[in-house]
Amino acid sequence: MSKSIAWRLALAIALTCALVLSVIGVFLYRSLASELALRDDQALLGRLEQMRALLHDSDSLEALQARPRLYQNMLGNQDSVLLVNRQDGGQVIAINPHQQALPTLPPIAKDRAPQRADIQTHDATVLLAGMAQGPAGETLSVMVGKRLEEREHILARYRLNLYVAIGLGTLLAFALGGLLLRRGLKPLHTLAQAMRGINPRSLDQRMPVDNVPSELKEPVQALNAMLARLEDSFERLSQFSADLAHEIRTPLHNLLGSNSLALNQSRSPAEYQDVLASNIEEYERLNRMAENLMFLARAEHGQRPLHLHPVNLQDVGQELCDYFDALAEDRQLRLDNQLHGTLTADLHLLQRALSNLLANAVRHAEPGSTVRLLRRDEPGYCWIGVHNTGPTIDPQHLNKLFDRFYRIDPSRAEPGDSGGLGLAIVRSIMHLHDGQVRVSSDDSGTLFELGFARA
Template sequence: MSKSIAWRLALAIALTCALVLSVIGVFLYRSLASELAFRDDQALLGRLEQVRALLHDSDSLEALQERPRLYQNMLGNLDSVLLVNREDGSPLIAINPHQQALAHVQPIAQAQAPRRSDIKTADATVLLAGMAQGPAGETLSVTVGKRLDEREQMLASYRMRLYGAVGLGALMAFGLGLLLLRRGLTPLRELAHAMAGIDPRSLDQRMAADNVPAELKEPVQALNAMLARLEDSFARLSQFSADLAHEIRTPLHNLLGSNSLALNQSRSPAEYQEVLASNIEEYERLNRMAENLMFLARAEHGQRPLQLQVLDLREVGDGLCDYFEALAEDRQLQLDNQLSGPLMADQQLLQRALGNLLANAVRHAQPGSTVRLLRRDDAEYCWTGVHNLGPAIDPQHIDKLFDRFYRVDPSRAQPGDSGGLGLAIVHSIMQLHGGQVRVVSDASGTLFELGFARDHR
C-alpha cells in the first residue's frame, strides 16, 4: 500500500490542505487575538478617562466611598481592577475581586492622555495607571486593569476549534483525494488490463489512444510504437531462426551424405582424403557462420567497443586491393583505389566492412570491368564506397539486402561466401560508428556507401 500512487498523491493532497488550513488558521487566530487585545486596551483607556472625570466631578471623596455602586456598575465584571490612592499612598477605592498582588505601574501625568503604549501586562493582567485630581484639588493616583483569563479561555477554545478544523479538513481532503484519484486512475488500470492480454501471438494489437486522457496519449503512443518495434523484432527473430536452421541444415546434410557414402563401401586413401577435404570445407563454412553470428550478437549488445583512431584511407584501400588482387585477376577484374584523406574510425571494423563490400563487388562484377573504391564528402557525412559494374539489383531487394541470411539469388551462393551475413555485418559496423549505409543500383552499376558522421573525421 505504501507504494500506491493514489495513496501517495492523496497523502500529499491532505498534507497540502493541512498546511493551507494551518496558515489560514494562524492568520485568523492572530487576527482575533489582535482584535480582542485592541478592544480591551481601548476599554481600559476609556475606563481611566471615566474614573478621572468621576473623581474630578464628585462632590467629595467621602461621597464616592459611600456610594461605590457608581464605579462598581461602571466596571461591570469580576475581572476588572480599580485602585484609587491618595498622594500618601493610602487607598481610597480598592476593587480587586481576586485579591491579587498587582505589579507597580508608573502612572502617567494628569494632563497626559493615555495611549496603548502606556498599558503594561503583568501576571496575566493588563494595567494602566495615571494621575488624577480629586474634588478639593487633591492629587490622586488611579490604576485600572483587567484580568486576561476570559480572553485566554476564548482564544484557547478557538485554538481547539482550529485544530479540529485543520485535522478534519486534512482527513476529508485525504478521503476525497483518494476517491477521486482512484477514479482518475481507472484508464491506467484499463490500460494495464489490455497490456496483460498481449502475448507473442498478439503483438499486432495496439492500445486505443482516442478515448484516453490527454496525459496518457503520449505514453500510449510510445507503447504502441514499442509494440510495433517488438512485432518487427519478433518477426525478424522468427525469420532469422528459420533462416539459421536452413543455412545450418545444408552443410550438415552435405556432411552426413558424404560420410554415409564413404562408409557404405571400402575406398582408397585418396578417396577418403577427398571426403575429408570436402568435410573441411563444410566445417569452415559452419565456422565462418558461427563467427559472423557471434560478431553480430556482440555488436548489437554493445559488447564490441570501438577503438577509434585517425586512419589514412589511402593505406586502408591499398591493403584491401592487395588482399583481393588474386581473386580479382581470376575474374578478370581491375581494382582502382580512389580513397584518400583521413577518417576517424575503428581500423579493424572499417577494413571488415569495406572488405565485405569489396568481396561482393568482385563476386558480382562483369568480367573485364573495374571495381572502384571511392570517397566523397557532403555537409554531414564522409562517404566511402565500393562501385562495380554488373546487373542492377531489383528495387524489391534493396530494403532487404542488409537482413541476415538474405540473398538476392540463393542459387548463386558459393562455398566461400559469408553465408548471407556479410551485408548484415556491414550494417552493424556502421551502427556501432553511429553512421549509415546505403546502396544505389542502376544501369551504371552498383554503389555501396558507408557514411561516417563528419565529427568522426
C-alpha cells in the same frame, strides 16, 4: 494499502491539506488574539481617560465614594480593576473583585495621553496607571486593569474549534482524495487488462489511445512504439532462426550425403581424399558462419571495444585493392582506389567492413567493368563507398540487404560466401562507430556507403 499509489497520493493530499489548514488556522488564531488584545487595550486606555475626566469634573471625592455602583456599572464585569489613591496612600475608590495582589506601577503624567506601550501585564492581568487631577486640584493616582481570563477562554475555545476543523478537513481530504484517485486511475486498470492479452502470438495488438487521459497518451504511445519494435524484433528473430536452420542444414546434408556415399562401398585413397576435401569446405563454411554470428552477438551487446585512431584511407584502400587484385583479375575487373584523407575509426573493423563490401562488389560486377572505392563529404558526415557496375537491385530488396542471412538469390552460394551475414556485419560495425549505412542502385550501378560522423 502501503503499496497502493492511490492511497499514497491520498495521504499526500491529506497531509498537504492539513498543512495548509494549519497555516490558515495559525494565521486566524493570531489575528483573533491580536484583535482581542487591541480591543482590551483600547478599552483600558479609554477607561483611564474616563476616570481622569470624571475625577476632574467631580465636586468632591466624598460624593464619588458614596456612589460605588456608578463605577461598577461603568466597568461592566467582574474582571475589571479600578484603584484611585491620594498622594498620601489613602484609597478613594478600590474595586478589586478577586482581591488579587497588584504591583506598584509608575504612573504616567496627568498631562500625557496614555498609549498601548504604557500597559503592563501582571499575573494574567493587564494594568495601566496614570496621574489625575481631582476636585480642588488634588493630585490622585489611578490604576485601571482587566483580568485576561475571558480572553483566554475565548482563545481556548477557538483553538479547540481549529483542531477539530483541521482534523475533519484532513480526514475528508484523505477520503475524497482516495475516492477521486481510484476513479482517476481506472484507465490504468483498463490498460493493464489490455496488456494482459498481449502474448508472442498477438504482438500486433496495440494499447487504445482514444479514451485515455491526456497525461497517459504519451506513455501509451511510447508503449505502442515499444510493442512495434518488439514485434519487429520477434519477427526478425523468428526469421533469423528459420534462416539459421536453413543455412546449417545445407552443409550438414552435404556432409551426411558425402560420408554416406563414401561408406556405402570401398573407394580408392584418392576418392577418400576428395571426400575429405569436400567435407573440409563444408566445415570451413560452418566455421565462418559461427565466427560471424559470434561477432554479431558481441557487437550488438557492446562487447567488441573500439580502438579509434586516425586512419589513412588511401593506404587502407590500396591494401584492399592489392588483396582482391587476383580475384578481380579472374573476373576481368579493374579496381580503382579513389579514397583520400584521414578518418578516425577502428582500423581492423573498417578494413573488415570495406572488405565485405568489396567482396560483394567483385562478385556481382559485370566483366570488364571497374569497381571503385570512393569518398564523399557531406555536412556532419564522411561517406566511404564501394561502387560497381552490375545488375540493378530491385528497390524491394534494398531495405533488407543488411538483414542476417538475406540474399536476393539464395541459390548463388559461392566458395568464400559469408552465408548472408557479410552486410549484417557491416551494419553492426557502423553501429559500433555510431555511423550509418546506405545503398542505392540504378542503371549506373550499385553503391554501398559507410557514413562516419564528423567530430
